[in-house]
Amino acid sequence: MNETLYFASRKPRRCPECRSSNVLRIVYGYPDFDLFQDAEAGRVALGGCVLTGADPSWRRMDCDTRVFPQRLRRLYEDSPDEFLSKQRRR
Numbered sequence: 691m692n693e694t695l696y697f698a699s700r701k702p703r704r705c706p707e708c709r710s711s712n713v714l715r716i717v718y719g720y721p722d723f724d725l726f727q728d729a730e731a732g733r734v735a736l737g738g739c740v741l742t743g744a745d746p747s748w749r750r751m752d753c754d755t756r757v758f759p760q761r762l763r764r765l766y767e768d769s770p771d772e773f774l775s776k777q778r779r780r
């Protein structure tokens with residue numbers, strides 16, 4: 691439950707948890723054919739169509755570490771409980 695939250699202003703080179711370099715950008719919305727193929731090939735991660743306002747921008751698939759865009763840090767610091775309730779949706 692006490693998951694460490696990571697924020698970054700750009701795509702991290704390595705996962706902050708396991709140091710793997712296989713970090714994927716998360717793309718939201720209904721995937722078109724090209725995007726679906728990119729996801730199948732492991733080039734991007736699909737985030738689904740529902741945005742909560744506390745949506746991570748990148749993730750490492752295997753360890754499932756998610757990294758949030760820097761612009762959301764303020765929201766998290768202002769009301770962490772609200773942020774956590776929004777981001778816990780998987």
Ligand SMILES: [Zn+2]
Nearest residue numbers: 705707708753
């Ligand atoms: Zn990791």
